[in-house]
Amino acid sequence: xxxxxxxxxxxxxxxxxxxxxxxxxxxxxxxxxxxxxxxxxxxxxxxxxxxxxxxxxxxxxxxxxxxxxxxxxxxxxxxxxxxxxxxxxxxxxxxxxxxxxxxxxxxxxxxxxxxxxxxxxxxxxxxxxxxxxxxxxxxxxxxxxxxxxxxxxxxxxxxxxxxxxxxxxxxxxxxxxxxxxxxxxxxxxxxxxxxxxxxxxxxxxxxxxxxxxxxxxxxxxxxxxxxxxxxxxxxxxxxxxxx
Numbered sequence: 457x458x459x460x461x462x463x464x465x466x467x468x469x470x471x472x473x474x475x476x477x478x479x480x481x482x483x484x485x486x487x488x489x490x491x492x493x494x495x496x497x498x499x500x501x502x503x504x505x506x507x508x509x510x511x512x513x514x515x516x517x518x519x520x521x522x523x524x525x526x527x528x529x530x531x532x533x534x535x536x537x538x539x540x541x542x543x544x545x546x547x548x549x550x551x552x553x554x555x556x557x558x559x560x561x562x563x564x565x566x567x568x569x570x571x572x573x574x575x576x577x578x579x580x581x582x583x584x585x586x587x588x589x590x591x592x593x594x595x596x597x598x599x600x601x602x603x604x605x606x607x608x609x610x611x612x613x614x615x616x617x618x619x620x621x622x623x624x625x626x627x628x629x630x631x632x633x634x635x636x637x638x639x640x641x642x643x644x645x646x647x648x649x650x651x652x653x654x655x656x657x658x659x660x661x662x663x664x665x666x667x668x669x670x671x672x673x674x675x676x677x678x679x680x681x682x683x684x685x686x687x688x689x690x691x692x693x694x695x696x697x698x699x
Contacts, residue, residue, distance in 0.1 A: 458518070458520050458521025459482040459483060459484065459485070459518070459520070459521075460483055460484070460485050460519065460520060460619050460650045461482065461483045461517075461518070461519055461619055461650065461652070462481075462482040462518040462519075463479050463480055463481055463482070463502070463505075463506075463516075463517055463518075464480055464516045464517075465478045465479070465480055465514065465516075466479040466480070466502075466505060466512050466514075466515035466516070466517065467479075467512060467513045467514045467515055468498075468501055468505055468510060468512050468513050468674075469513045474673075474674055475498050475501045475674050476498045476501055476505070476512075476674040477673070477675045478515070478675070479498075479502065479515070479674070479675070479676065480515075480676075481669055481676065481679070483619070483650055483652060484650075485648075485650060486645075486648045486649070486650055487650055487651075487666050487667065488641075488645050488650075488651040488652075488653065488664055488665045488667075489652045489653070489665060489666065489667050489668070489669065490652075490653050490654075490655065490661050490662075490664070490665035490667070490669070490682065491652055491653065491654045491668075491669050491671065492654070492655070492656075492658065492661070492668055492670050492671070492685075493670055493671035493672050493677070493694070494672060494694060496673075497671040497673065497674065497694075498671055498675075499623075499654045499671055500542060500623055500654065501674075502671075503539050503621045503623055503652075503654070505517065506532070506539075506621060507529050507532055507533075507537065507538075507539055507621070508524075508527060508529040508531075508532050509529060511525075512525065519532070519535050519536075519619070520535070522535070524537075533615050533617075536616070536617050536618035536619055537618075537619045537621070538612045538617040538619070538620060538621070539612065539620070539621035539622070539623060540605075540608040540609060540612050540620075540621070540622050540623055540625060541608065542623045542624040542627065542654075544596075544601075544604040544607065544608045545608075546596040546604065546607055546608075546611075547596075548595065548596050548597065549595070550595070550596075551592065551593045551594060551595050552587060552591055552592050552593070552594055552595075552599075552610075553575075553579075553582065553592045553593065555596075555607055555610075555611055556578045556581050556582055556610050556611055556614050557578055558611065558614075559610075559611045559612070559613070559614025559615045560577060560578065578614075579592065581613055581614055582610055584610070584613070584640070585606040585607075585609045585610045585613070585640055586606050586636050586640070587603070587606060587610070601627075601628040601629060601633075602628075602629050602630065602633035602636075602637075605625055605628075605629060605633070605637060606636075606637070608625075609625070609637070609640065617649070618649065618650060619649070619650045619651075620644065620649060620650070620651050620652075621651075621652050621654075622641070622651060622653045622654065622655075623654045624654055624655060624656065625637055625641070625653070625655065626638075626655055626657040626660050626661075627655075627656070627657075634657070634660050638660055638663075638664060641653070641664050642663075642664065645664070651664075651665075653665060658686070661682075665682060666681075667679065667680065667681060667682075668680070668685040668686075669685075670685050670688070670694070672690075672694040677690045677691050677694055678690060678691050
């Protein structure tokens with residue numbers, strides 16, 4: 457049986473530091489998985505390995521049964537895997553519409569010349585994440601952190617993903633912005649998208665996930681439903697400081 461995403465004994469070493477230690481887990485089709493743990497646990501490294509931004513020292517990464525461990529990042533995106541970043545990475549000299557347009561561009565130059573820009577889709581994506589029409593010509597320097605998070609999501613959705621990796625999407629947001637982003641994530645869940653969400657905001661994360669994996673020092677400490685994981689004594693000691 458194949459899964460949308462599966463890690464098998466993935467190890468990543470940076471010199472003498474082991475960032476991930478025999479990480480093995482799988483995500484079911486349409487599942488929303490929460491990845492939690494203290495700073496330095498290896499959560500963002502896992503995302504970078506899945507996307508091919510770093511290469512694992514050993515182990516394998518599979519997407520729908522295909523080993524993608526040696527594929528470049530663009531090929532993984534082409535297979536429906538995409539991510540957001542903890543620190544938003546917009547193109548500063550491009551406005552909101554132009555940033556979203558990059559995600560819509562086909563890999564093939566001839567396709568781009570034939571199809572031309574898809575302005576309707578750009579606008580649809582921008583509005584779907586909560587931008588107003590008056591925001592579409594604004595540049596990143598003019599945007600709040602909440603709007604930068606929305607732009608990250610819109611650019612990711614523009615690639616047409618079936619698997620989204622969301623890295624700290626609630627960081628730096630107001631309560632209202634968190635509610636808006638959470639509503640969008642819930643909508644994607646209802647549409648059947650497979651999600652992996654990294655967040656320190658456990659209160660906002662809990663209602664968005666089906667299952668949680670807690671990490672510490674690059675390894676899995678506990679996994680299962682959220683309440684079970686948070687009750688685990690090793691998780692409480694590592695992530696919450698114990699009692």
